[in-house]
Amino acid sequence: MKFFIRRAVFYVITAWAAVTLNFFIPRLLPGDPVQSLLSRYQGNIDVNAVKSLRVLFGLDSQKPLWQQYFDYFGQLFHGDLGISLQSFPTPVSEIIGQSLPWTIGLVGMSTIIAFVLGTLLGIVLGWHRGTKWDALIPLTTFFSSVPYFWIALIAIAVFGVNLGWFPLSGSYSPDVMPGLNMSFIASVCYYSFLPALTIVISSIAGWILGMRNMIVTVSSEDYVTVAQAKGLPESDVMFHYAARNAILPQISGFALSLGFVVSGTLVMEQVFSYQGIGYRLLQATSNNDYPLMQGIFLIITFSVLIANILADIVYALLDPRTRKEA
Amino acid sequence: MENKPSFEAEPALTINNLSVDYGFTDDAVHALRNVNLTLHKGEVLGLAGESGCGKSTLVYAATRLLPPPGLITSGEVWVTGDDGKQYNLLALNDRQLRRERWVDTAIVFQGALNSLNPVYKVGYQIKDAIKVHRPKWSAARREERAEELMDMVGIAHDRLNAYPHQLSGGMRQRVMIAMALALEPKVLIMDEPTTALDVVMQRQIVQQIMELRQKLGFAVIFITHDISLLIEIADRIAIMYAGEIIEDGKAMELYRQARHPYTKGLIGSFPPLHGARKELGGIPGSPPDLADLPQGCPFMARCAYARPECASYDVALQPTGLPQDSVGHTVACQLFVELQKDGVPLPTGLVNS
Missing domain, CATH: 3.40.50.300 (P-loop containing nucleotide triphosphate hydrolases)
Incomplete structure (x- = not known):
């Protein structure tokens, strides 16, 4: 229990630091959103309108910085991330709320698939090292060393354009009604197949190699020899003794990659015109949409933190040595 | 024999x-x-x-x-x-x-500290071998056997629920002994x-x-x-x-x-x-060097009693042939071959008592 409290305190402090940085960095940049809005309308804005925009964006410089800082926190706790410039006056939280599920669904699912598949393959490869299974390694490493957007483009060219098996872009068919019905879900799965495949193919090698190497290391541990000497079935030795210990570093890696789910597939979503958070971030950047960028950065930070919390919990469940008894 | x-x-x-x-x-x-x-x-x-x-x-x-x-x-x-x-x-x-x-045949290994899987309780590790080799035993019977084994090596029953890192080196080696004796x-x-x-x-x-x-x-x-x-x-x-x-x-x-x-x-x-x-x-x-062994007796280079014949000696255990030694006492040395074949006496350093 002490372990979890200590970790919780750590995460609260980290979250506070992240939010603080997120508050100050944009304010240290030259220029402000109102100026960029002005330049978008080429200065054709009334002076009074400029003034009210400043108030709206919380840029009325009457308030001292520390006051703004506390206001920012207050807004955060109400889920208020400001207002998007680009799709003015939609609140940032609404935009994020719309695009986040798509990214988490697509990239999250494919990361989990890649992790599970890669780890299982890594166990088999590590256990049967030196056999024909090893041929899989250069193959998967090849795919992970190729830039994934290139794989994505090839996948679109082959399966989308030439063979016509899969749609080229988008996240569901325009013919179906979004909602909890079978045809919509089927359409979402169908549209996400190619992007998901690309992510799995380009990331699986890391999981395979990591797991394989850990299995090789752990296999020479005395307790694995003891398990063999006990005459346990090979699968027991492989999973309960070798893999059970070898998987621990994989879990940390998995948590980190979960954290990057939200941010990591910017280009991917661009290539497939997938309406996820990465796509939004790119739009926000090219349109100087500071509030949206800030909001997305905050979400990315928190997703990394949450992924780490999950990893800590899983790690503590898997490895008794981490949960020290008080 | x-x-x-x-x-x-x-x-x-x-x-x-x-x-x-x-x-x-x-x-x-x-x-x-x-x-x-x-x-x-x-x-x-x-x-x-x-x-x-x-x-x-x-x-x-x-x-x-x-x-x-x-x-x-x-x-x-x-x-x-x-x-x-x-x-x-x-x-x-x-x-x-x-x-x-x-x-x-059961084995107790050299590294007492690394012989136990760190992520499982010791009870689990004692019982998994029993489970595999005595498939008909009930869980209660396996538990009973594990407790019996802990008694044998003088460790309290509740330590079955401990993880290896919670035990001292000596206790871990006792657990290994208990584990080795699980199936008699x-x-x-x-x-x-x-x-x-x-x-x-x-x-x-x-x-x-x-x-x-x-x-x-x-x-x-x-x-x-x-x-x-x-x-x-x-x-x-x-x-x-x-x-x-x-x-x-x-x-x-x-x-x-x-x-x-x-x-x-x-x-x-x-x-x-x-x-x-x-x-x-x-x-x-x-x-x-075991990769590049010399001909004959491998101990020759360090042996105080070495003779030229040792270089062509084909190492094999044989009875010492001395009356004061029991029949089961065997030795692999050229000196004893010569003693028995040609009656060449042993160097005095080797015949004591």
């Missing part, structure tokens, strides 16, 4: 002509060469020799636990099963091998079971093993380089040098009447507890 020792003469484990190489190529290390060894039922057999002489390789090979690139190049290992029938362990297929392991094996192999422990704990553990052997009657192969410990606990001692057994005999006889010059040197390098103080002798030089 012709002579009748204090223990039953029936073999529990017989190793015939066992050879092991590390590596497949021309520069392979010949770690074990034509080793013959018999362990009798209920006997404590000590296996001694300096580091790298092949003690551990011998037992790992004999139990088919040799890690790659270790390769058994020849030999047979006959184990007497529960039904009294003997089977060659090296000829079993994987399924048969796994079924026999731990039931007839006929043969217990102990590979330097006390190396990682302090002397007080060593003493306790060794005493416990000997008490358990009295009670349960299993045979023990005890590997150590602590020859003074062996003289105390073992019925018989086999001395290894450079991958070969060079002397084999009853413990006290080997101590008092060591025949091989190497054994003499080995015993001479430990201080005696009783009797007059004497200067400790070491053995000059170092063991030969």
Whole structure:
């Protein structure tokens, strides 16, 4: 229990630091959103309108910085991330709320698939090292060393354009009604197949190699020899003794990659015109949409933190040595 | 064996002509060469020799636990099963091998600290072997057996729910012993079971093993380089040098009447507890390179009694042929070949008592 409290305190402090940085960095940049809005309308804005925009964006410089800082926190706790410039006056939280599920669904699912598949393959490869299974390694490493957007483009060219098996872009068919019905879900799965495949193919090698190497290391541990000497079935030795210990570093890696789910597939979503958070971030950047960028950065930070919390919990469940008894 | 020792003469484990190489190529290390060894039922057999002489390789090979690139190049290992029938362990297929392991032969390994899986409770690790080999037993019966085993090694029952890192080194080694005895094996192999422990704990553990052997009657192969410990606990001692057994005999006889010059040197390098103080002798030089063995006796270069004939000696155990030695006392040395064949007398240093 002490372990979890200590970790919780750590995460609260980290979250506070992240939010603080997120508050100050944009304010240290030259220029402000109102100026960029002005330049978008080429200065054709009334002076009074400029003034009210400043108030709206919380840029009325009457308030001292520390006051703004506390206001920012207050807004955060109400889920208020400001207002998007680009799709003015939609609140940032609404935009994020719309695009986040798509990214988490697509990239999250494919990361989990890649992790599970890669780890299982890594166990088999590590256990049967030196056999024909090893041929899989250069193959998967090849795919992970190729830039994934290139794989994505090839996948679109082959399966989308030439063979016509899969749609080229988008996240569901325009013919179906979004909602909890079978045809919509089927359409979402169908549209996400190619992007998901690309992510799995380009990331699986890391999981395979990591797991394989850990299995090789752990296999020479005395307790694995003891398990063999006990005459346990090979699968027991492989999973309960070798893999059970070898998987621990994989879990940390998995948590980190979960954290990057939200941010990591910017280009991917661009290539497939997938309406996820990465796509939004790119739009926000090219349109100087500071509030949206800030909001997305905050979400990315928190997703990394949450992924780490999950990893800590899983790690503590898997490895008794981490949960020290008080 | 012709002579009748204090223990039953029936073999529990017989190793015939066992050879092991590390590596497949021309520069392979010949770690074990034509080793013959018999362990009798209920006997404590000590296996001694300096580091790298092949003690551990011998037992790992004999139990088919040799890690790659270790390769058994020849030999047979006959184990007497529960039904009294003997089977060659090296000829079993994987399924048969796994079924026999731990039931007839159990091992306590060198590294007490790393022999337990850190992520499982010790109770789980004791019981999983029982579960596999005694599939008909209920969970309650397995639990009962685990508690019984903990009693045997003097650890409280609630420690079954402890993780390995919550136990001390001595306790972990006791758990390993309990685990090894779970299925009442006929043969217990102990590979330097006390190396990682302090002397007080060593003493306790060794005493416990000997008490358990009295009670349960299993045979023990005890590997150590602590020859003074062996003289105390073992019925018989086999001395290894450079991958070969060079002397084999009853413990006290080997101590008092060591025949091989190497054994003499080995015993001479430990201080005696009783009797007059004497200067400790070491053995000059170092063991030969097992990848590039010289012709003849491997100990020749370090031997004070070496003769030109030793260079063509084909190492093999044979009875010493001395009237004061028992028949089972065997030695692998050119001097004893010459003694028996041509009546060439032994150097005075080797004929004492």
